Amino acid sequence: MNLIRPWTRTLSSTASSAPLSRRLSCISTRSSPLSSAPLHLRRTLLPLIAHSYSTMSAHKLCMIPGPIEFHEDVLQAMATPATSHVAPNFIPALGESIELLRKILFTSGQPFIIAGSGTLGWDMTACNLIEAGEDVLVCNSGYFGDRFGECLETYGAKVTHLRVPIGESPQLAAVAAALKSKKFKAITITHVDTSTGVLADIKGIAEVVRKESPETLVVVDGVCSVGSEEIRMDAWGIDVVVTASQKALGAPPGLCVMGVSERAIGVFKARKTPVANYYANWNRWLPIMNAYEARKPSYFATPAVQNVYALHVSLKQIVAQGVEQRFALHKEASAKAKKFIHDLGLKLVPTGLDHAANGMSAVYYPEGVAATDLLPKLAAHGIVAAGGLHVEIAPKYFRIGHMGISVTEPERGHLDATLNALKASLAECGYKGALSSKTPFQAIMETTVPDIDHAPPTRPNHYQPGDPPLPIAHSSALPSVGSLPSLHLIDEEKHFSDELSLYLNEKWHLKDAGFNYNLVAVFGSQSTGKSTLLNQLFGTHFDVMAEVARMQTTKGIWISRGQGMKALVMDVEGTDGRERGEDQDFERKSALFSLATSEVLIVNMWEHQVGLYNGANMGLLKTVFEVNLQLFGKNRGKEKTLLLFVIRDHFGSTPLENLSSTLKADLERIWHELSKPEGLEDCQISEYFDLQFTGLPHKLLQPQDFEVGIEQLRRRFTDPSDKSYVFQPQYSKRVPVDGLEVYAGAIWEKIMTNKDLDLPTQQELLAQFRCDEIANGAFAVFKDAIKEFRHPIETGHLVPDLGPKMKQIREVAISTLLL
Numbered sequence: 135m136n137l138i139r140p141w142t143r144t145l146s147s148t149a150s151s152a153p154l155s156r157r158l159s160c161i162s163t164r165s166s167p168l169s170s171a172p173l174h175l176r177r178t179l180l181p182l183i184a185h186s187y188s189t190m191s192a193h194k195l196c197m198i199p200g201p202i203e204f205h206e207d208v209l210q211a212m213a214t215p216a217t218s219h220v221a222p223n224f225i226p227a228l229g230e231s232i233e234l235l236r237k238i239l240f241t242s243g244q245p246f247i248i249a250g251s252g253t254l255g256w257d258m259t260a261c262n263l264i265e266a267g268e269d270v271l272v273c274n275s276g277y278f279g280d281r282f283g284e285c286l287e288t289y290g291a292k293v294t295h296l297r298v299p300i301g302e303s304p305q306l307a308a309v310a311a312a313l314k315s316k317k318f319k320a321i322t323i324t325h326v327d328t329s330t331g332v333l334a335d336i337k338g339i340a341e342v343v344r345k346e347s348p349e350t351l352v353v354v355d356g357v358c359s360v361g362s363e364e365i366r367m368d369a370w371g372i373d374v375v376v377t378a379s380q381k382a383l384g385a386p387p388g389l390c391v392m393g394v395s396e397r398a399i400g401v402f403k404a405r406k407t408p409v410a411n412y413y414a415n416w417n418r419w420l421p422i423m424n425a426y427e428a429r430k431p432s433y434f435a436t437p438a439v440q441n442v443y444a445l446h447v448s449l450k451q452i453v454a455q456g457v458e459q460r461f462a463l464h465k466e467a468s469a470k471a472k473k474f475i476h477d478l479g480l481k482l483v484p485t486g487l488d489h490a491a492n493g494m495s496a497v498y499y500p501e502g503v504a505a506t507d508l509l510p511k512l513a514a515h516g517i518v519a520a521g522g523l524h525v526e527i528a529p530k531y532f533r534i535g536h537m538g539i540s541v542t543e544p545e546r547g548h549l550d551a552t553l554n555a556l557k558a559s560l561a562e563c564g565y566k567g568a569l570s571s572k573t574p575f576q577a578i579m580e581t582t583v584p585d586i587d588h589a590p591p592t593r594p595n596h597y598q599p600g601d602p603p604l605p606i607a608h609s610s611a612l613p614s615v616g617s618l619p620s621l622h623l624i625d626e627e628k629h630f631s632d633e634l635s636l637y638l639n640e641k642w643h644l645k646d647a648g649f650n651y652n653l654v655a656v657f658g659s660q661s662t663g664k665s666t667l668l669n670q671l672f673g674t675h676f677d678v679m680a681e682v683a684r685m686q687t688t689k690g691i692w693i694s695r696g697q698g699m700k701a702l703v704m705d706v707e708g709t710d711g712r713e714r715g716e717d718q719d720f721e722r723k724s725a726l727f728s729l730a731t732s733e734v735l736i737v738n739m740w741e742h743q744v745g746l747y748n749g750a751n752m753g754l755l756k757t758v759f760e761v762n763l764q765l766f767g768k769n770r771g772k773e774k775t776l777l778l779f780v781i782r783d784h785f786g787s788t789p790l791e792n793l794s795s796t797l798k799a800d801l802e803r804i805w806h807e808l809s810k811p812e813g814l815e816d817c818q819i820s821e822y823f824d825l826q827f828t829g830l831p832h833k834l835l836q837p838q839d840f841e842v843g844i845e846q847l848r849r850r851f852t853d854p855s856d857k858s859y860v861f862q863p864q865y866s867k868r869v870p871v872d873g874l875e876v877y878a879g880a881i882w883e884k885i886m887t888n889k890d891l892d893l894p895t896q897q898e899l900l901a902q903f904r905c906d907e908i909a910n911g912a913f914a915v916f917k918d919a920i921k922e923f924r925h926p927i928e929t930g931h932l933v934p935d936l937g938p939k940m941k942q943i944r945e946v947a948i949s950t951l952l953l
Contacts, residue, residue: 200381255376266290331496362493479567486698658738660708673697784829
């Protein structure tokens, strides 16, 4: 086997679709290792290799979310002759594997490597750490959350499921609320749900647990994430990670792999009742792991020797390459795959790229294509993909894995072969979206959100048809992952839509968000790229202006939900547009509306507008500030709005600090010139507004720098740990989502009737509306309950125990007011 392996690897690197004669020719050339072998050896080995490879030629790439393709050295390790589990050459293999796992999981805790699947890890967690009657919170993002819950209940745990809509990930606020409701012994999180491709924020959830319920154990199901997603057990406060050998760890199925913190081991040793399991009992396995790590033989149950050998080889490869490097390669491959999927017009199951796994992609079938159509055609192209697994949508989507050597050794071409096969198979299914004759450059340019800042310069002339595709892994535009519709909230005739609640509930799935959402709007001159900016930051699909005709696109105010975030985004008609001419009524009213309803107002402007009065909209801002004092005068220093100035086409010749200073000076000057209400003559702009400034390079002339700037700016809206994170509590308008339509509609009505816009009054109006709504509901409950007494009383009959019954009915009705 050692003699044959170098040449079989050479063969396997040749395209699998090539004829066998061509693949054999690659080992008979002068560059082949076999060319230097003696003639008699070549005559002996070549037939053997040919026979060996002819039996392998039918192998299809296993591009499912596990098991995955594994390295030839791993394959050879599985071919090790029969070996005793206490043999001198096996003991260090298992012992070092335990040590290597600490490096991969970033932990000083106790690893376990035991014959079994990842499901055994659930069993070991449930039976060793949870005692009957104890509460466990399961963050359920799909099929495997259900199954982990079932496992826990088998051992007597009282399980509470924190479920999320299909394609969503657990929200930190919901986790915090659940932890406050009762004492949980443990919380489980599926890091990557293999059924949906959803990635959970385990770092954020662990932080919430430490804050709200530090005694709760944090358990991560990392079966589909360890090796492809970042996990830092000790630094993040994770107590248990459960995984298996057959996914990104790059070995064949057959081994349950775990990492357990010292705290969890202490909880296990302090349990009050015996462990209700024989094979999974840590009392039996801890001595075994400790012995092998000390390079001593030990026995409880026979380990899977060849599987351990294979895992040992793969773990050494991972550590040698560098765990951080593997994380980066998986992210790069994921971006490439998802961009390709987006370009085909397909939709991912995860609703946002920020919670889409890097090791797999779950993709909805396009209309008219079913599993029975696509999967066999992929197999005919030599690619094995997986069907859907989530019980509610299983027939509607398929899954592709991109992890392990298929992405960490891109020269193998596994991912490219898979994506090309997907496109070809869809075309064979009759799907038109996969039939494009455009060059790669044209496809990239047309699927990226169009730039509207300037008439485009001539296209780059260095790219010619037939050249390799341009890199697409780092496109700044967010691909569509479940396109969310937009609502024309206020049309160009100034009519306020009556469908906002419908969109919030049914289109954007924010019905139960309560106060857990954010609202951001954009403000600026027409044709400065406001819609383009929103689309790239939030993954929205607002109309943008055609590059060849600089005409107004956004009319009125449009609103949508950002992809993968609970943020409502308003695209506001630009100021100073030629379509409205000197009629500034709407732009003033829309600016007031944006300011009154939004937590963050993005002020979008070109660099050359800085220092201008009208060009920078300083006159309009002055009007807004004057009305703002009527809005927030009573809330001086208590409630603020963030003004985020985004300076477009910033080349850097003038430092951002200088531009920021100029804008601050202009704002201070116009604030000083305001006609301030009585009692607020000495108020400062900083008591009502916070200011932030950022620059974006030119999109066409500095494309790479522009993409970096977009990514950095996006983090301000998506990453709470970012030092410039914008959605801070002091900016909240304190309006629940189910009252937003009433609240926003009343504000717009006030603006339209030229009444003073008193925001506290509008909040009181909303409170009155909600109280009336709840009171009417309570009365309906009371009215319905007393129907049975009406007829006897009206006919002159006595009703036994009427007093106690009425009292009980009244208490039930009143209790609905308190829910």
